[in-house]
Amino acid sequence: MMMATLVILRHGESVANRDNIFTGWSDVPLTAKGRQQALAVGQLVAKTGLRFGALHTSMLQRAIVTSNIVLEAIDQLAIPEYKSWRLNERHYGALRGKNKAAVQAEVGERQVKIWRRSFETVPPLLDHVVQDRRYDQFGPHTEPLGESLEMAYDRLMPYWEDQIAPRLLDGHNQLVVAHGSTLRALIKYLDRVPDADISQVEVANGEPIRYDFDDRLRIKRKLIL
Numbered sequence: 328m329m330m331a332t333l334v335i336l337r338h339g340e341s342v343a344n345r346d347n348i349f350t351g352w353s354d355v356p357l358t359a360k361g362r363q364q365a366l367a368v369g370q371l372v373a374k375t376g377l378r379f380g381a382l383h384t385s386m387l388q389r390a391i392v393t394s395n396i397v398l399e400a401i402d403q404l405a406i407p408e409y410k411s412w413r414l415n416e417r418h419y420g421a422l423r424g425k426n427k428a429a430v431q432a433e434v435g436e437r438q439v440k441i442w443r444r445s446f447e448t449v450p451p452l453l454d455h456v457v458q459d460r461r462y463d464q465f466g467p468h469t470e471p472l473g474e475s476l477e478m479a480y481d482r483l484m485p486y487w488e489d490q491i492a493p494r495l496l497d498g499h500n501q502l503v504v505a506h507g508s509t510l511r512a513l514i515k516y517l518d519r520v521p522d523a524d525i526s527q528v529e530v531a532n533g534e535p536i537r538y539d540f541d542d543r544l545r546i547k548r549k550l551i552l
């Protein structure tokens with residue numbers, strides 16, 4: 328029976344994680360600790376002996392650099408690597424760049440928790456279009472103005488359907504290096520987490536989660552490496 332494994336990984340600590348800043352699509356680098364976390368993950372994954380058919384990551388450097396470090400540590404730099412905006416972090420809208428504690432002091436813990444962890448609440452939107460040559464999905468070279476987790480879920484799913492699931496069904500292990508909320512969205516889908524319960528799901532930096540599937544893409548085993 329054909330079986331395949333998916334490993335999903337949130338990038339290592341970024342400078343914004345370190346400084347407690349809302350990030351989303353802001354393209355911030357890893358800290359030295361973040362690189363160290365990526366290397367440690369690579370060493371962990373190397374021990375499993377898994378060989379991957381492909382690597383999937385976002386268009387953001389914290390995920391891309393993490394995946395480079397992991398692929399080097401597992402000696403699989405030669406595999407195909409795919410980058411997509413669909414794997415980008417949920418866009419934090421007008422919250423981007425703000426300190427999470429400072430916003431909490433302003434609007435209260437409850438509101439910040441809703442913005443950060445609810446499924447359908449959209450954060451305050453940007454009042455101006457941000458242009459970036461990487462992106463064309465929301466207009467020429469244009470980022471979204473902000474996204475709920477649900478909106479991020481909806482733009483992630485086609486990527487899962489078109490690029491990840493078919494490769495797993497073909498029996499090829501896949502490695503996904505992405506972001507806290509995109510991975511929460513993927514976990515919501517894979518583990519069938521109800522909308523109301525997704526606020527409880529957290530994904531830590533540098534903590535890989537392994538899913539083993541059967542030939543019909545049913546989960547046989549899930550564990551944190």
Ligand SMILES: O=C(O)[C@H](O)COP(=O)(O)O
Nearest residue numbers: 348349350351416443507
């Ligand atoms: O975008 C961000 O700020 C972080 O990557 C994740 O933030 P969160 O813990 O508020 O979802």
